[in-house]
Amino acid sequence: MGIKGFTIFFMLLAILFSFLYIPTKLILPISNFRPIMNFLNVQRSDKPYPATFAYLISASKGDTGRLKRVVKALYHPANYYLIHMDYGAPAAEHRDLAEFVAGEPVFNQVGNVWLVEKPNLVTYRGPTMLATTLHAMAMLLRTCNWDWFINLSASDYPLITQDDLIDAFSELPRDLNFIQHSGHLGWKLNKRGKPxxxxxxxxxxNKSDIWWVIKQRSVPTAFKLYTGSAWTILSRSFAEYCIVGWDNLPRTLLLYYTNFVSSPEGYFQTAICNSEEYKNTTVNHDLHYITWDNPPKQHPRSLLLKDYRGMVLSNRPFARKFKKNDRVLDKIDRQLIKRQHGQFSYGGWCSGGTGKMYSTCSALQSENFGVLRPGAGARRLKTLLTRTLSERNFHRQQCR
Structure with missing residues (x-):
């Protein structure tokens, strides 16, 4: 077969694969996605808010109640929300969530909350957790324009309003990545790096636990391993790098972490710290308030009312993990995010006039679209960011 024959063969092969490729759909198909400004018919700039976030909120069997609560607590018309309910959850729970998203008038009005229509089966401590995160990043990159990607679970909860978060991040460079990390693996060398x-x-x-291989492996020499928190805030640029992987490092690491215990605690850390282009954009902080038993157990300790003061003094915007409908969540609603039962957190988009707060925040005030009313939460977060990004801390804590 000559060169011309090979060319025709590969062209036909490419056409065949294009027919076989079926992109993952959302409950609201991408083809029906309408930019928020056109939908609201507001004559303003394409980006009325100074910073925007894309959230992945993950849940598994039995999480529907607290997932609904955290979505309401996190909601803001400036942001985008992708909900992933594990494939292993009962069909009734998937239907319940679909009805929740479809039945909320504000979600329908703005069009920025979606469910993954074809969810993944997620294995605890397995790479399917990482695959789901990368899957969500790819869909959100394709679907909408945002500045930072945030992954949360149904057991997380915000400690500030979204107006506070947007206001605090509006002053930051858009290339910053909040990834808690360390190159000193310690006990994780034998428990994570070698198995x-x-x-x-x-x-x-079928849902089942990970399988352990008897033989272990040596530590890589082609790149240095880093470990840290599975909860991150990633810039759009770094998210694109992880998906596209134009220098092949992200793909190489993805193949390596396929057989790695708790890969979400190492993949992004190792990818960014081995990248000359991105390693100087790391902020060594996950912006979460988390407490552990001593010695640490497999899961962090559930936060209770006695932890409330520590959460506030930490100045962090998120905390985990919480039990379903624990009393401390009610206190956070009342005192930190000004959220009434079943409604949204306080924000300029759903509030009354200047200095006035409605008893409920349940509907979009179209004339207030683009309005921010940050409060004490923004001041607390700015204090944390100023300290974390100071010349003394920022570069000294990068990829060590």
Missing amino acids: IIIDPGLYSR
């Missing part, structure tokens, strides 16, 4: 595991969720529709 080899297989995640059945990569090839099975």
